[in-house]
Amino acid sequence: MRTLFHLPISPYCRKIRLVLGEKRLPFEAIVERVWEERPEFLAMNPAGEVPVLVEDNGLIVPDSHVICEYLEEAYSDTPLLGRTLAERVEVRRLVAWFDGHFADEVTNRFIGERVMKRLSGRGNPDGTVLREGYAAMKPNLKYVNHLAENRTWLAGNFLSLADFAAAAHLSCLDFIGDIDWSRVPAVRDWYARMKSRPCFRPLLSDRVSGITPPDYYANLDF
Template sequence: MRILYHLPLSPFCRKLRLALREKSLDFELRVERVWERRPEFLALNPAGQVPVLVEEGGRPLADSSAIAEYLEETYPDRRLLGRSAVERAETRRLVAWFDQKFHAEVTLNLLFEKVNKRFYGLGNPDSAAIRMGKQFISGHLDYIADLSERRRWLAGDEFSLADMAAAAHLSCIDYLGDVPWDAHPRAKDWYVRVKSRPSFRPLLGDHVAGMPPPPHYADLDF
């Protein structure tokens, strides 16, 4: 059985959980408290970060983008990057948009400040960073709305890794109750479609001790 070392509110781990399920690949989840710096885990990934995927009898694979590419090459029956070179380029562009730009402008300012700082013992949340994250998220929701209005899914006609990356980040922020869905109904419609996919539903069962999600979080229809 392959093993995915993860954290429940890591968008990079969530992206891979979606990819594995969309490819109908069985896997075992193991929570890795990376702040503990376990020697056994550092032997798998010296960077000390999740996700890490270990195939049965295989070498450990680290970094969500590298793992996603590995899954696409190794299990090609269900394509997640697109069928043509142009489609794959657009999907990769959007994955980078959310894993880099959204992460820097929104995820770090909200999820890191409100959740991760507590586990790393880095003090209280920075209110200025939280305000900045809440300001930036609206622009990203507008971009999602624009893409989903012009295309069936974010990168084209098929549900792809671009949708998974976007939904992975947004689902973490939604757990905190910080996504202004009512002000962005078109982005909300796209998220409802993602949220209703069987691959996505296990994410809605994740909980962080002492931090329950808002009531709408696990509601497929909001």
């Protein structure tokens, strides 16, 4: 059975779970507590990070970007990168924006302080980091709202990896209750459409010890 080593509240892992679901590729998800630095896991991925996908034929594919490019080449029935060169640049640009810029400024601050510190026993959230995260969230979500207002899907008129990358980040932030949806109505409408896709269901039933998501987290009419 195809196996995904992951952490539930990681945007990079959630992106892969969504993409595998969208491409209808069945997999077993195994939680990997990366901070324990398990030698068998480090042998699979010297970078020591999740996600890592292991195919039935034994091929080990680490890193969410590497996994996405691999899945696109290996299973091209449900293409998620666009057709033309310009479309593919725009999809990959937005994925890089969410996984790089948005992660640095927003997601990693909240997930690092509120989730990873708790899970790995590294103390309490640092209020300064969270305040920086809130300050950065406003202009960044405004940019996403601008995209959602002007396009059917985030990268254009087709559903793409950009939507799954974005939904992965926002769903992590929503899990810990940190998004004020009333400020970004176009993002909320787009996210409601994403949330109602079958591939999203497993994410909505994620539970993490010690963290209770808000009631509307799993609600499709939030």
